[in-house]
Amino acid sequence: MKTLQDLIDQTPDLVDHLYNDTISQYHKSRTGLLATLIAPEYTTWREEQRAWRETAVLFNQSHHMPVLFVKGRDARKLLEYLSPCTFSNLSTDRAKQYFCVTPRGHHVGDCVLNYYGEAEGFELISGMPVLNWVRFHGETGGYDVQMRFDPSTPYARDGQREKFRFQLEGPNARDILDEICEGGWPEIRFFHTAYVTIAGCRVHVLRHGMAGHAGAELSGPFAELDRVRDAIIAAGEKRGLRQAGTRTYYSTPLEDGWIPYPLPGIYTGDELRAYREWLPADSWEANMQLGGSLYSRDIEDYYWTPSALGYEKFVKFDHDFIGRAALEAQMQAPRRVKRVLRWHHDDVARIFASQTGDGPIYKAIDMPTSYYGWPQADELRSADGALIGMSQYCGYNINEREFLSLACVDEAFAEPGTEVVLTWGEVSGGSRKPHVERHDQTTIRATVHLAPFSKEAQEKLRAVI
Amino acid sequence: MKTLQDLIDQTPDLVDHLYNDTISQYHKSRTGLLATLIAPEYTTWREEQRAWRETAVLFNQSHHMPVLFVKGRDARKLLEYLSPCTFSNLSTDRAKQYFCVTPRGHHVGDCVLNYYGEAEGFELISGMPVLNWVRFHGETGGYDVQMRFDPSTPYARDGQREKFRFQLEGPNARDILDEICEGGWPEIRFFHTAYVTIAGCRVHVLRHGMAGHAGAELSGPFAELDRVRDAIIAAGEKRGLRQAGTRTYYSTPLEDGWIPYPLPGIYTGDELRAYREWLPADSWEANMQLGGSLYSRDIEDYYWTPSALGYEKFVKFDHDFIGRAALEAQMQAPRRVKRVLRWHHDDVARIFASQTGDGPIYKAIDMPTSYYGWPQADELRSADGALIGMSQYCGYNINEREFLSLACVDEAFAEPGTEVVLTWGEVSGGSRKPHVERHDQTTIRATVHLAPFSKEAQEKLRAVI
Numbered sequence: 001m002k003t004l005q006d007l008i009d010q011t012p013d014l015v016d017h018l019y020n021d022t023i024s025q026y027h028k029s030r031t032g033l034l035a036t037l038i039a040p041e042y043t044t045w046r047e048e049q050r051a052w053r054e055t056a057v058l059f060n061q062s063h064h065m066p067v068l069f070v071k072g073r074d075a076r077k078l079l080e081y082l083s084p085c086t087f088s089n090l091s092t093d094r095a096k097q098y099f100c101v102t103p104r105g106h107h108v109g110d111c112v113l114n115y116y117g118e119a120e121g122f123e124l125i126s127g128m129p130v131l132n133w134v135r136f137h138g139e140t141g142g143y144d145v146q147m148r149f150d151p152s153t154p155y156a157r158d159g160q161r162e163k164f165r166f167q168l169e170g171p172n173a174r175d176i177l178d179e180i181c182e183g184g185w186p187e188i189r190f191f192h193t194a195y196v197t198i199a200g201c202r203v204h205v206l207r208h209g210m211a212g213h214a215g216a217e218l219s220g221p222f223a224e225l226d227r228v229r230d231a232i233i234a235a236g237e238k239r240g241l242r243q244a245g246t247r248t249y250y251s252t253p254l255e256d257g258w259i260p261y262p263l264p265g266i267y268t269g270d271e272l273r274a275y276r277e278w279l280p281a282d283s284w285e286a287n288m289q290l291g292g293s294l295y296s297r298d299i300e301d302y303y304w305t306p307s308a309l310g311y312e313k314f315v316k317f318d319h320d321f322i323g324r325a326a327l328e329a330q331m332q333a334p335r336r337v338k339r340v341l342r343w344h345h346d347d348v349a350r351i352f353a354s355q356t357g358d359g360p361i362y363k364a365i366d367m368p369t370s371y372y373g374w375p376q377a378d379e380l381r382s383a384d385g386a387l388i389g390m391s392q393y394c395g396y397n398i399n400e401r402e403f404l405s406l407a408c409v410d411e412a413f414a415e416p417g418t419e420v421v422l423t424w425g426e427v428s429g430g431s432r433k434p435h436v437e438r439h440d441q442t443t444i445r446a447t448v449h450l451a452p453f454s455k456e457a458q459e460k461l462r463a464v465i
Numbered sequence: 466m467k468t469l470q471d472l473i474d475q476t477p478d479l480v481d482h483l484y485n486d487t488i489s490q491y492h493k494s495r496t497g498l499l500a501t502l503i504a505p506e507y508t509t510w511r512e513e514q515r516a517w518r519e520t521a522v523l524f525n526q527s528h529h530m531p532v533l534f535v536k537g538r539d540a541r542k543l544l545e546y547l548s549p550c551t552f553s554n555l556s557t558d559r560a561k562q563y564f565c566v567t568p569r570g571h572h573v574g575d576c577v578l579n580y581y582g583e584a585e586g587f588e589l590i591s592g593m594p595v596l597n598w599v600r601f602h603g604e605t606g607g608y609d610v611q612m613r614f615d616p617s618t619p620y621a622r623d624g625q626r627e628k629f630r631f632q633l634e635g636p637n638a639r640d641i642l643d644e645i646c647e648g649g650w651p652e653i654r655f656f657h658t659a660y661v662t663i664a665g666c667r668v669h670v671l672r673h674g675m676a677g678h679a680g681a682e683l684s685g686p687f688a689e690l691d692r693v694r695d696a697i698i699a700a701g702e703k704r705g706l707r708q709a710g711t712r713t714y715y716s717t718p719l720e721d722g723w724i725p726y727p728l729p730g731i732y733t734g735d736e737l738r739a740y741r742e743w744l745p746a747d748s749w750e751a752n753m754q755l756g757g758s759l760y761s762r763d764i765e766d767y768y769w770t771p772s773a774l775g776y777e778k779f780v781k782f783d784h785d786f787i788g789r790a791a792l793e794a795q796m797q798a799p800r801r802v803k804r805v806l807r808w809h810h811d812d813v814a815r816i817f818a819s820q821t822g823d824g825p826i827y828k829a830i831d832m833p834t835s836y837y838g839w840p841q842a843d844e845l846r847s848a849d850g851a852l853i854g855m856s857q858y859c860g861y862n863i864n865e866r867e868f869l870s871l872a873c874v875d876e877a878f879a880e881p882g883t884e885v886v887l888t889w890g891e892v893s894g895g896s897r898k899p900h901v902e903r904h905d906q907t908t909i910r911a912t913v914h915l916a917p918f919s920k921e922a923q924e925k926l927r928a929v930i
Contacts, residue, residue, distance in 0.1 A: 035500030035501060035505075036500060036501050040500075040505075041900065042899075043899040043900055044899070044900045044901065044902050046829065046902035047902050047903070345818065345821045345822055348818075348821065349814060349817060349818040349821075352814060352817040352818070353810065353813075353814040353817070355832075355863075355866065356810045356813065356814075356866050356867060356868065357810055357866060358866070364511065367820075367829075396820065398820075398902075401820065401821050401822060401823070401826070403821065434507075434508040435506065435508055435509045436509065437509050437511035437512050437515075437863075438512070
């Protein structure tokens with residue numbers, strides 16, 4: 001068995017397979033993978049979460065994110081043709097949230113894209129499904145491009161990456177940057193980039209806001225990781241900076257509203273057979289691990305669209321791209337849109353309480369991240385029981401003191417304040433996924449909110465540092 | 466600053482220091498230390514806990530436990546003089562739960578002790594305070610002994626240990642051992658030892674019952690770790706064996722009732738000054754990390770006695786030993802005894818519920834282990850508010866579906882069924898310990914039970930495998 005297509009051909013029920021028998025990468029199911037590189041908690045995730053709202057927080061992204069470098073005469077042409085994103089404003093001083101869709105308009109994956117000019121080309125950061133999609137088309141589409149894949153540290157043969165990468169967030173981030181950047185922090189707009197000098201190192205900065213706050217992503221040569229980190233930590237000491245571990249890091253979507261790693265829409269359709277024959281049988285896509293209460297034999301029920309992910313604003317019909325006709329049609333029809341769900345406190349408390357005593361024992365709600373599939377897919381129903389959406393990412397945010405989930409909801413039920421019901425826990429006592437305990441299914445009432453949930457995040461997401 | 470005594474001399478308030486500014490070894494505060502050697506969870510701690518009650522579970526103890534080897538003409542004389550345990554029944558086919566007390570009868574530490582005969586001598590497994598105590602007396606007391614200290618893997622210069630060590634537990638453990646031991650499993654009594662051959666390796670086995678069930682500890686040359694583990698796992702596959710990670714491992718005291726790592730009673734008293742001048746300023750003892758609601762300026766309020774730990778039954782006045790006179794006096798006076806506390810479900814649920822909403826936010830109760838000090842010390846009060854004991858180790862046991870803690874209680878309040886009140890959370894919003902979040906203090910009602918809590922554990926603790 002060599003390819004994803006072989007796997008699909010030999011698997012009687014693909015959803016059953018992805019639901020039970022895969023081990024997703026980087027997931028809770030591989031807890032030890034990064035633990036010596038990045039601590040699960042440097043102090044406690046609760047104070048690490050508070051730091052991004054109250055002081056400042058430093059995430060180390062140097063190890064877990066794969067990167068694809070793309071350059072050459074046709075690099076721009078390739079990337080533009082693969083994405084609904086516009087390239088009309090392409091420049092070396094701004095980054096893009098880059099994503100691709102299939103010919104039928106299903107989401108493939110998304111990543112951050114940096115452009116370093118003609119010679120150096122493009123950098124696509126994280127998001128294996130989109131990185132693979134770009135590699136496939138770059139290799140097979142007759143483009144004049146050179147691509148270099150930089151795997152995450154645990155999969156790098158020599159444990160070396162090309163670049164270090166940090167994310168600095170929180171209300172004190174600007175002061176810290178102002179102190180450590182030679183000549184002070186250059187004022188740059190959201191998602192714009194610049195070069196600065198920190199501790200003698202040339203550092204690329206991207207004005208970002210991953211945790212909902214003013215923030216910056218800093219990258220540079222991997223060998224200078226410690227020097228730059230030491231400078232940040234020294235300047236952060238008097239400003240309440242905390243280093244954040246993986247537990248906190250994986251809870252940031254609850255603050256910024258980004259839906260991580262939806263299932264790519266690539267498992268069906270003859271038009272994608274060649275792609276599935278290109279993807280290895282042990283690829284990321286072959287190891288996606290479905291989990292949650294939504295259980296459908298039709299894998300397309302787990303697919304996403306740009307509108308469901310909140311990416312409609314990035315879709316520009318100013319160029320030809322794969323999936324263009326499908327997206328034009330999608331946008332005329334009723335669709336699902338991205339929302340945050342605020343879980344009812346009493347239902348969460350009832351599920352916690354079920355861990356003691358003699359009654360049914362519900363799927364435990366872990367903190368700060370409560371999902372147990374990668375991706376998670378929990379069914380959302382209206383008060384009268386109709387299936388109206390899919391909840392994906394879920395967990396706890398101590399700044400809001402809420403359990404939240406990120407979901408797509410039918411437009412008719414997307415009005416803020418609408419009450420919906422999430423089914424919590426898997427069917428039939430739980431899947432065979434080794435990290436899911438046996439449990440009973442129950443429901444959680446939830447209220448629909450705009451994304452991101454936090455008013456502070458909404459206001460500050462685009463504030464200049 | 467070279468010694469523990471220097472540290473004490475230069476620290477205005479020792480309790481304040483141990484409460485706030487230390488980082489204990491192997492604790493939750495060092496989450497990454499063992500993560501590549503032993504996964505935090507192999508599957509999920511919930512099913513790993515269930516496995517020790519329902520099928521079988523394998524713990525890897527090869528990495529975290531320091532070992533002291535003691536041999537020589539005076540080895541027995543030294544160890545006997547340092548312990549209230551009798552040596553009258555010393556033999557190479559049984560192990561001992563070995564412990565030491567100070568001249569004033571305070572607990573120093575405990576460990577498992579194996580005896581391999583005149584030539585090879587003794588092996589003391591885990592329990593740094595008792596290992597250090599033995600080393601001090603062995604080095605300074607004029608004994609003819611040779612000692613060799615084998616640090617835990619993260620502190621071993623070459624990452625190599627002398628021995629592997631596994632613990633196999635659960636109702637199916639006997640069948641697994643019977644299959645893998647050449648000639649079948651030898652019937653041996655509780656805490657007795659023997660040699661067996663597994664996968665061609667000579668393996669020392671100790672009939673044990675750490676998790677409350679029939680179990681065995683297996684040890685042998687470190688180089689044969691994988692071979693023996695593979696044999697266990699292969700035989701366990703059809704018997705529901707699960708490997709258990711560190712999260713599950715550190716929750717076993719809730720099943721077997723053993724109180725791990727009480728504060729050693731060595732910080733006070735002129736008679737112990739020489740010992741404190743021998744202990745380095747960065748020793749285990751200098752890094753004990755107090756946590757919990759019991760806050761006393763007098764460090765002796767955190768000391769333990771053999772009766773409080775349930776070790777009175779091991780105290781034998783058939784020999785002279787350090788602390789003998791003190792223990793004789795202790796046993797005539799009213800004292801504290803070991804008990805298990807069953808926490809009231811409603812109070813636990815209320816504390817979980819406080820994580821959402823606008824009210825006070827109580828110290829989060831993590832699962833499966835809920836302590837956040839090493840050692841934890843929570844005050845216990847009677848219904849009318851008198852201080853009647855100290856709760857140390859706490860957490861959740863899914864087999865009982867209870868939150869439990871291990872405590873010492875004044876004899877007058879030790880009757881099973883007595884209702885007591887535990888203060889949960891630290892004073893003044895929480896200590897400066899980096900892994901303790903800011904929180905409010907509250908109370909948890911609890912009922913006194915005999916240790917171990919589980920009827921199954923009580924019945925099976927001494928069952929022959």
